[in-house]
Amino acid sequence: MVMGAGAIGSLFGGYLAKAGNDVVLVGREKHVNAIQKKGLTVRDGVEYVVKVKAVTSADQVETPLDLILLTVKAYDTRQAILEIHELIGDKTTLLCLQNGLGIEEIASDIIKNPLRGVTCNGSMLLKNGSITHTGRGDTIIGKRDGIITQKMKMIADTFTKAGLNTRITENIQGVVWTKTLVNSGINPFGALTRMKNGELVQVPSLKELMVRTVREGINVAEKIGITLEEDPVSLTIKTAEKTANNRNSMLQDIMRNKRTEIDFINGAISEHGRRSRVPTPINDVLTGLIRTIENKSYKK
Ligand SMILES: NC(=O)c1ccc[n+]([C@@H]2O[C@H](COP(=O)([O-])OP(=O)(O)OC[C@H]3O[C@@H](n4cnc5c(N)ncnc54)[C@H](OP(=O)(O)O)[C@@H]3O)[C@@H](O)[C@H]2O)c1
Numbered sequence: 001m002v003m004g005a006g007a008i009g010s011l012f013g014g015y016l017a018k019a020g021n022d023v024v025l026v027g028r029e030k031h032v033n034a035i036q037k038k039g040l041t042v043r044d045g046v047e048y049v050v051k052v053k054a055v056t057s058a059d060q061v062e063t064p065l066d067l068i069l070l071t072v073k074a075y076d077t078r079q080a081i082l083e084i085h086e087l088i089g090d091k092t093t094l095l096c097l098q099n100g101l102g103i104e105e106i107a108s109d110i111i112k113n114p115l116r117g118v119t120c121n122g123s124m125l126l127k128n129g130s131i132t133h134t135g136r137g138d139t140i141i142g143k144r145d146g147i148i149t150q151k152m153k154m155i156a157d158t159f160t161k162a163g164l165n166t167r168i169t170e171n172i173q174g175v176v177w178t179k180t181l182v183n184s185g186i187n188p189f190g191a192l193t194r195m196k197n198g199e200l201v202q203v204p205s206l207k208e209l210m211v212r213t214v215r216e217g218i219n220v221a222e223k224i225g226i227t228l229e230e231d232p233v234s235l236t237i238k239t240a241e242k243t244a245n246n247r248n249s250m251l252q253d254i255m256r257n258k259r260t261e262i263d264f265i266n267g268a269i270s271e272h273g274r275r276s277r278v279p280t281p282i283n284d285v286l287t288g289l290i291r292t293i294e295n296k297s298y299k300k
Pocket of ligand 1: 261
């Protein structure tokens with residue numbers, strides 16, 4: 001089951017269903033209605049339609065469930081887990097695939113042993129019932145305690161066989177932090193300037209600020225003992241260049257008057273910095289600016 005079938009949830013659900021897995025998407029009414037009528041349209045080089053079950057509420061899903069993929073925005077995590085709580089049996093694994101820090105803490109408050117994942121795939125909702133696979137990349141899954149289970153191997157294998165290359169890590173915290181630092185150095189800058197990712201790194205003064213933002217996050221991560229996976233600074237520049245034509249998700253949220261994930265990205269880095277006494281002045285300012293724009297615009 002996919003809880004929160006928007007862009008990324010529909011991509012995973014669509015790929016898994018196409019590969020013959022029994023999938024049900026839980027999403028919002030208009031998207032679900034379109035999928036029920038015509039199937040899920042996936043644009044991925046070519047365009048094809050996948051027949052997949054879709055419902056508007058977790059109450060309509062039959063149990064037992066092997067796997068629940070949580071793909072709501074970070075700020076909807078708690079509410080979504082409360083809605084699916086009853087569906088989680090002894091053999092059900094919850095895999096949280098959102099971006100940002102603090103997701104597994106929220107999940108662990110409510111259920112035992114959630115699995116955390118990070119995906120470098122990109123997806124966009126084109127219209128209700130229709131998504132486009134905007135970028136390919138690995139998905140990495142792991143547990144906070146570093147233990148690797150048979151079930152995790154099965155999940156990685158199922159995803160990979162479905163076309164979503166997936167590997168397991170013993171250092172999921174490091175993977176989550178590394179991706180969050182990259183997001184911290186790209187997303188708010190795109191959202192504030194309305195520039196595409198590739199344009200940001202063309203402006204030397206902006207590029208310098210992006211690097212300083214990521215370095216603040218590295219200082220925090222090091223202070224609290226996180227082992228980062230790669231050098232987040234070069235990864236940030238590389239990612240912005242590789243996704244040069246993309247408007248990042250925070251910019252898209254601002255343009256659609258939606259809430260952003262700032263509190264789970266730069267806001268969370270600032271909060272960790274405050275608690276561990278590492279200064280994060282640029283992250284603090286970025287968080288304040290994005291919250292200001294959000295408060296003016298989003299109507300959730
Ligand atoms: N899209 C990507 O390329 C991508 C890549 C990597 C990671 N991610 C991460 O994945 C997460 C999801 O991103 P996304 O782009 O897929 O967001 P999205 O398109 O907004 O999808 C989330 C969907 O879940 C729905 N939802 C929220 N609460 C629900 C509930 N209780 N029941 C049913 N549906 C519910 C939302 O509806 P409403 O909008 O009406 O609330 C929305 O349709 C984010 O953390 C994002 O950072 C995304």
